[in-house]
Amino acid sequence: MRIGVDGLMGSGKTMFADALARRIPATRLSIDDFHRPPAERIDYYTDAFDLHAFRAAVEATPGAVIADGIFLHKPELRGVFDLTIWLMVDRDVARGRAIERDRGRLADAVERYATRYAPAETRYLAEIDPARLADLVVENTDPAHPRLLLDSNP
Numbered sequence: 001m002r003i004g005v006d007g008l009m010g011s012g013k014t015m016f017a018d019a020l021a022r023r024i025p026a027t028r029l030s031i032d033d034f035h036r037p038p039a040e041r042i043d044y045y046t047d048a049f050d051l052h053a054f055r056a057a058v059e060a061t062p063g064a065v066i067a068d069g070i071f072l073h074k075p076e077l078r079g080v081f082d083l084t085i086w087l088m089v090d091r092d093v094a095r096g097r098a099i100e101r102d103r104g105r106l107a108d109a110v111e112r113y114a115t116r117y118a119p120a121e122t123r124y125l126a127e128i129d130p131a132r133l134a135d136l137v138v139e140n141t142d143p144a145h146p147r148l149l150l151d152s153n154p
Helices: 013-023 051-060 091-102 109-128
Strands: 002-007 027-030 065-068 083-088 136-139 147-149
Touching (some): 013 065
Parallel strands (some): 002 065, 002 083
Antiparallel strands (some): 136 147
């Protein structure tokens, strides 16, 4: 089984996938390990990740796989997962968590989220509507108490 955990930056994808992997023995993969070289990252939405290499890694990994990352419902990755999970979190909450997480390694974290990452997320939500495509939607504003939503459009 191949499971993909998708969500906004700061939605808790890595923590959720790690917790899932503690219950289901699986190889863990992350799209964050498939960043393109900085010189190739012109538009974060289209150029940040090597989606084809990521897909190949998911497909080539034997046994169960739990992968996390943003943009996992893009057309280039459709069909690679047996189950997809969308972590639904208020955008302001997710952005605040992401900025806090990245502040130590990115001096311009606030500016990057405002000018690069948030516009990419907005485009992804508008073009792809990952909550609609996901097999499961989990409300994850409080990562200690994730809650399965039966209706992905509350």
